[in-house]
Amino acid sequence: MREQAVRALRRGVAAAVLAGLVLAPWAVDDYTAALLARTLALGLVAVSVALLTGVAGLPTLGQTAPYAAGAYTSAVLGGQVSDVGVVHLAVAAVAGAALAAVTVPLVVHARGVVVLMITLAVGELAVVLVGRWRSVTGGTDGLAGIAQVRPLWGMPVLATDRARYLYTLVVVAALVGLVLLVLRTRVGLLLRAGRDDEARLRASGHRVSLQVAGVHVAAGAVAGAAGSLLVVAQQYLSPADFGFETSALLLLGVVIGGAASVGGALVGAVLVVAGRDWLFGALPGHAPLVLGLAFVVTVYLLPGGGHRPPPVRGRLLPDVGTRRAAGERPAPTGARA
Amino acid sequence: MTPLLSARGVTVRYGSLAALDGVDLRIDHGQRHALIGPNGAGKTTLLGVLGGAIPAGGGRVLLAGRDVTRLGPAARARRGIGRIHQRPAVWETLTAAENVVVAALPHAVRPGRWRPSGRRRAAERTAATLLARVGLPELAGVPAGRLAHGQRRQLEIAMALAGRPRLLLLDEPAAGLSAGEVERLAEFLRELPRAVAVLLVEHRLDLVYALCDTVTVLRDGRPLATGTPAQIRASDPVRQAYAEGVA
Numbered sequence: 001m002r003e004q005a006v007r008a009l010r011r012g013v014a015a016a017v018l019a020g021l022v023l024a025p026w027a028v029d030d031y032t033a034a035l036l037a038r039t040l041a042l043g044l045v046a047v048s049v050a051l052l053t054g055v056a057g058l059p060t061l062g063q064t065a066p067y068a069a070g071a072y073t074s075a076v077l078g079g080q081v082s083d084v085g086v087v088h089l090a091v092a093a094v095a096g097a098a099l100a101a102v103t104v105p106l107v108v109h110a111r112g113v114v115v116l117m118i119t120l121a122v123g124e125l126a127v128v129l130v131g132r133w134r135s136v137t138g139g140t141d142g143l144a145g146i147a148q149v150r151p152l153w154g155m156p157v158l159a160t161d162r163a164r165y166l167y168t169l170v171v172v173a174a175l176v177g178l179v180l181l182v183l184r185t186r187v188g189l190l191l192r193a194g195r196d197d198e199a200r201l202r203a204s205g206h207r208v209s210l211q212v213a214g215v216h217v218a219a220g221a222v223a224g225a226a227g228s229l230l231v232v233a234q235q236y237l238s239p240a241d242f243g244f245e246t247s248a249l250l251l252l253g254v255v256i257g258g259a260a261s262v263g264g265a266l267v268g269a270v271l272v273v274a275g276r277d278w279l280f281g282a283l284p285g286h287a288p289l290v291l292g293l294a295f296v297v298t299v300y301l302l303p304g305g306g307h308r309p310p311p312v313r314g315r316l317l318p319d320v321g322t323r324r325a326a327g328e329r330p331a332p333t334g335a336r337a
Numbered sequence: 338m339t340p341l342l343s344a345r346g347v348t349v350r351y352g353s354l355a356a357l358d359g360v361d362l363r364i365d366h367g368q369r370h371a372l373i374g375p376n377g378a379g380k381t382t383l384l385g386v387l388g389g390a391i392p393a394g395g396g397r398v399l400l401a402g403r404d405v406t407r408l409g410p411a412a413r414a415r416r417g418i419g420r421i422h423q424r425p426a427v428w429e430t431l432t433a434a435e436n437v438v439v440a441a442l443p444h445a446v447r448p449g450r451w452r453p454s455g456r457r458r459a460a461e462r463t464a465a466t467l468l469a470r471v472g473l474p475e476l477a478g479v480p481a482g483r484l485a486h487g488q489r490r491q492l493e494i495a496m497a498l499a500g501r502p503r504l505l506l507l508d509e510p511a512a513g514l515s516a517g518e519v520e521r522l523a524e525f526l527r528e529l530p531r532a533v534a535v536l537l538v539e540h541r542l543d544l545v546y547a548l549c550d551t552v553t554v555l556r557d558g559r560p561l562a563t564g565t566p567a568q569i570r571a572s573d574p575v576r577q578a579y580a581e582g583v584a
Contacts, residue, residue: 186442186457189431193439196428203388203426204500205414205443 014263021169030161037165037233039273040172042246044226046253046269047176047262048219053251054259055183056215057195057313058107061247062119065103065126066096066220068242070227072130072137075146075237078228083157085149085167088228096224097217099126104213111198111313123247131239142238146231158232168229172266175225179262182218191215198313245288249273252295339402341366341534342387342418342504348395349382349558356382358558359396364504367531371545372538373569374555375578380538381423383555384506387536388420389413401503415443419502423509425489429482433473433492436481437464441499460499467495471525487518494525505529507537511544523548546570554578 021040025033045067052058070092077095078088106118130137137143148157151167158164182188190211194201202208231237249272257268275294276287283290344362348355357379364370372380385391387398389410398406405413414420427436441460468474471491476484481492490510497505507526511519519541526548529535539545545552546566554561554569556578562569569575 186438186460189435189439190442192430193428193436196430197426199390199410200422200426200428201439202409202411203390203414203420204440204496205411206439207411 017267018173025162025165033161033165034233035277037161037168038230039270039277040165040168041226041229041233042250042273043253043266043269044172044175044229045223046250046257046265047179048222048226049250049254050257050259050262050265051179051215051219051222053254054261054265055188055195056191056212058212058216059112059116060119060219061116061244061251062103062121062123062126063219063223063250064123064242064247065119066099066223067227067230067246068126068130068239069099069220070096070224071230071237071241072143072227073224074228075143075231076136078149078231079147083147083149084153085151085158085171085228085232088149088231089171089225092228092231093221093225096227097221099224100217100220101213104216107216108209108212115313120244120247123242124244127239127242127244130242137237137239140239142236144236146235146237148235149232164232168233171225171229175222176262176266179222183262195313248295249276249291252291252298255295255298338365340364340399341368341401342536343399344383344387344396345399346396347383347386347393347398349379349386349391350394355558357386357393360555360558360560362387362553362560364534364536366503367534368551369535369549370537371549371552372536372555373540373542373545373552374561377557378555379558380555381508382558384420384508384536384538388418388506390420411443414500417501417503418506419497419500419504420506421490421493421497421508421510423512425486425493427481427484427489427492427496430480432478432480433468433484434461434464434477436492437467437495437499440496441467444499444501463499464495467498468492470498471495472521486513487515490514490518490522494522502533504534504536507535507539509539510537511539511541519544 024036028036045063048066049060049063052060052063073095074088074092078091081087081091103122106122107115110118131140133139134141148159150157158167183191190201190206194206194208194211198208230241234241250269253269253272254265255268256272257264257266259265272291276291340363342362342364344360347357347360347362349357360379360383362383372383374380382391386393389405389408389412393406396406397404400413400416400418405416408416428439431439438457438460441463442456445456445459445463465474465477468477471494473488473491473495476488481489484492490513494510510522514522523544526535526537535549537545537549549566551563552566552569553563554572554575561578562572562575564572
């Protein structure tokens, strides 16, 4: 009974948020509409973070890498191929997925805090590469003068901030819906099972490494598509869009929204970015400090956001001798369990 | 006849300690085989090696004549080795029915190439049947994390059977169960089809002697004796080993 009420309340809140997002561009100025569009793009990256961190149990700080790959590919290559938004989206998603696929060998056998460190390094390397590859990315000066796109063939170009916002909203809604649909299939079931107990999943005959690789590449595609939306919303790219601050903001948003909830991650990321851009305007230059404090407070008070904290594959903190205390022997070299 | 499972000279070392020291074991099709011995004899390690969770430092493991020594637990499960763990291993955030569905998925037969959801439906049918068989049909929708220990054990048995095993490795299945639950477990194991061979590790010797036709005694990582329950009961070295080693 209580679960049904919670479910109904959640649906009501989701419908209200969606209605508010649809009506928002008529209630705010152009600058705010552009800001909202950019925030939605980041919200989609947060969905990819939630997919890895909350659903699959692979904590990540590196989704800015496929996000950047998608954004720059969309801006540089997409502009030469077509001016159609969905083509840019597809190209960006492929770029994000390809970058994620390249990093699969690094993460597929790592777990817990090791994944966090590896993905952080991948994200930082991507930012360095973007900053130095001046001939293509414009380096730290950024990439400006990006051509406007039209959503589909035969439609007018997205010439106003309101149009660009609505395009971003439709794409984000469609992709989040797609992710939710896929998670309702056996794919979602297997990811949750792997997050709970990976060794048990292996002992049942599942190819866990393939599943980890698959979700990593899929999350890369989602982040890459978000990169294309950032190009549409902002019409300018710079390495600062993909730095560590963005990664930390995304993780904070996902933690606040509930790591295991795709919709919650989206809302959490939107709240965090909105908080940075609007609420902290009164404290110029201190936003990172306030966000850092918010992160610490959130992790201590709400380890799972609004939900039960999801398990993580591997350990995030060192195990202080509990295995030995339980009388277990160390695993022999190369143990598979 | 080729045995279902054959372990030859299996060795596992933890540093200078030999947990298993050249163990030979043969299990025939449909056999009910027990592995007993004092604490620290290497029983659970041997189950780990046979199931693929622990790599053998030396020796070979053959399943129906094929060498599976280098295969991991997933590949061995797909070839028909199921395992029930010392502490029931279930996916806690999934419901009981979802647990069995996930366990059944790699083994479910898809009805047609163009029906990708067919495999899940087949797994769902298997789950409903097995949950009824182990006595948990009314708890199908309850998250496994909320089940009591005995119910988790029943669920794990259903999960193991969902893998259509040819060989079931049971690691102290009666641990932590009440007398009534142990009785139900024994009845369930007795009713297992003869196509499923069983390797049972258990400290409760009454259960071992009631269920198994062959018993192997391990001590300090080495086989001490193999025989029928009557032969093992009458064996002096076995009695001595137990007197020295069982807690």
